[in-house]
Amino acid sequence: MVIQAIITAIIGLFVYISFNSVLTKLIAIEKIDDVNISILEMRKDEKNYSLSNDLNFLKELVKVGEGTQETILSSKSSVVPILQEQGCKNYARLLGLINQYVSLANSAITSSIPPLDFEEKFRTLGHELTSISEQLLKQERKSISHTINNVLFMIIAFLGTIFFIQVILLKYFFRLVIKEYSFIERLIKLVSKGRFQEVGQEITSHQNEIGDAIKAFSERAKQMEKCEAEIKQTGKLASLGVLISGVAHELGNPLTNISMMAQTFLSVYDMLDDDEKKSYMGDIYNQTERIQKIVGNLLEFSRQMKPEFQEWDIGEIVDFVLHLLSNQLMISNVKPHLNIPEGLPPVYVDASQIEQVLVNLFINAIQAMPKGGDLFISTSYDPESDNLILEIRDTGIGINKENLPHVFDPFFSTKGTKGTGLGLSVSYGIIRQHRGDIMVKSEEGKGTSFIIKLPPIKKSRGPEVAEENYCDR
Amino acid sequence: MPKKIIVIDDEKIICDMAKKILQIEGYEVDTFTDSVLALDSIRKTQYDLIVTDLMMEKVSGMDILREVNQRSPQTKVIMLTAYATLDATIEAIREQVYDFFPKPVKIEDLKKSVKKALAD
Numbered sequence: 273m274v275i276q277a278i279i280t281a282i283i284g285l286f287v288y289i290s291f292n293s294v295l296t297k298l299i300a301i302e303k304i305d306d307v308n309i310s311i312l313e314m315r316k317d318e319k320n321y322s323l324s325n326d327l328n329f330l331k332e333l334v335k336v337g338e339g340t341q342e343t344i345l346s347s348k349s350s351v352v353p354i355l356q357e358q359g360c361k362n363y364a365r366l367l368g369l370i371n372q373y374v375s376l377a378n379s380a381i382t383s384s385i386p387p388l389d390f391e392e393k394f395r396t397l398g399h400e401l402t403s404i405s406e407q408l409l410k411q412e413r414k415s416i417s418h419t420i421n422n423v424l425f426m427i428i429a430f431l432g433t434i435f436f437i438q439v440i441l442l443k444y445f446f447r448l449v450i451k452e453y454s455f456i457e458r459l460i461k462l463v464s465k466g467r468f469q470e471v472g473q474e475i476t477s478h479q480n481e482i483g484d485a486i487k488a489f490s491e492r493a494k495q496m497e498k499c500e501a502e503i504k505q506t507g508k509l510a511s512l513g514v515l516i517s518g519v520a521h522e523l524g525n526p527l528t529n530i531s532m533m534a535q536t537f538l539s540v541y542d543m544l545d546d547d548e549k550k551s552y553m554g555d556i557y558n559q560t561e562r563i564q565k566i567v568g569n570l571l572e573f574s575r576q577m578k579p580e581f582q583e584w585d586i587g588e589i590v591d592f593v594l595h596l597l598s599n600q601l602m603i604s605n606v607k608p609h610l611n612i613p614e615g616l617p618p619v620y621v622d623a624s625q626i627e628q629v630l631v632n633l634f635i636n637a638i639q640a641m642p643k644g645g646d647l648f649i650s651t652s653y654d655p656e657s658d659n660l661i662l663e664i665r666d667t668g669i670g671i672n673k674e675n676l677p678h679v680f681d682p683f684f685s686t687k688g689t690k691g692t693g694l695g696l697s698v699s700y701g702i703i704r705q706h707r708g709d710i711m712v713k714s715e716e717g718k719g720t721s722f723i724i725k726l727p728p729i730k731k732s733r734g735p736e737v738a739e740e741n742y743c744d745r
Numbered sequence: 746m747p748k749k750i751i752v753i754d755d756e757k758i759i760c761d762m763a764k765k766i767l768q769i770e771g772y773e774v775d776t777f778t779d780s781v782l783a784l785d786s787i788r789k790t791q792y793d794l795i796v797t798d799l800m801m802e803k804v805s806g807m808d809i810l811r812e813v814n815q816r817s818p819q820t821k822v823i824m825l826t827a828y829a830t831l832d833a834t835i836e837a838i839r840e841q842v843y844d845f846f847p848k849p850v851k852i853e854d855l856k857k858s859v860k861k862a863l864a865d
Contacts, residue, residue: 524827524848529758531849536762539852540769555758603800603828 605644640668
């Protein structure tokens, strides 16, 4: 902006000065032209006198000559400064010649008989006058056309330079803007993928409007990341609530066993030999181990740890979750059918997050089969898309067509007060952050199937890819 | 001739303990952790009393109760459950369950109930 203003001011000044100089020269040339016309008039009088010898013509000549002398003197200040060296000499000479010319005419008027060489002298003087005046005029015309040409050239050169600078500057600015926009575009892509942390980490050194926008954007992303973590935790607590009710029942079995054994032990104590007594205590100990395992699994699931990406066999994660939900599956009369072939490529995931997704999906499946049913869990590798595919299919009530597009929306629930509407939306977020994909297919009355795609680790490319995957979170 | 009792529960320890206690009381006791095998046995053998868990894999305690009501209405059924819901209790009462115990069961109460059921 400042540069543009300076350039405009310089152009304005230059044009003003140029036109001013042209104008002064035009005024001067007008004066010189006037003098030239007067000289021609005097020559006309001189010619008329030589033809008629009428003194009136000489008087007329003297009158015009005196007027011209005055004109030359009065315009000296405006004309002389613009004349070049030769021009100045000619101008001074012109004044002298007119003076001689007029005094010669005066002498002819006053003396009744003019001297013999008067006419010869007079004509020579007149001729010289004309030639000097024309020379002066010619010089001045040449000078003015030169000045105009100069101005024209300068203006064109100036405009050309400005145009050139503008083109270069524009190109530079465009490149700058495009660079900034591509930066923003990258950030937007990260946001759309839910990878807020990376956006938050983007530090920019740009001290301009775009830099400010990016900073604001990063700040927002940091907040969003925090919100997302909170939502995730809320979702986890919600699934934990459902899990706990199942686990509480599951704990009932070993507790009942211990209670039964203790009561029996007390009531038949007298009849037991030492080995039997030991066996009772051993069994009680086994039951406490069982309780410990159940509680341990629950704690393992509820732990709030930093996301930890590791190489995992997806089958191991599925097994853990099935174990966690085994009692729930049993009492809901849901039979799991596993189809997890060996030798599938490992995935680079945060196991606790994937567990959360599976718990959500399994609990949904259990709830979709109130009278019991089958839960099919299968994994496969799709070489075409280079993805590990995990399918979870139930034989439950299914989802109707109106609800199907909304199942991943936050707070969308068909379970009324029993659901939070967070389970699937959080699961969606988790899978997207793993650079994977989750899809749903459902047919009312027949069942629902969720398909999760996760990118595997390519062994051949080693830890670089692992690192690349890691930057998800 | 001792009275014949069948105890059905997924948990082997429940079966074992119940068997131990009831045998001391002088009853003849069969135990099953598999409800399908238990149902087979009920169809073949005339039991005087059935003690069964409600929630089991495959065949539920309620199914056993219905089968017994149909086959030999004089046989009494005592039900145990860790998941005592009101619905299940009402259904069991409608199916004329003799007694209904939430787990963990107090052995003395169970003994009394068994004695009473077999005396009636």
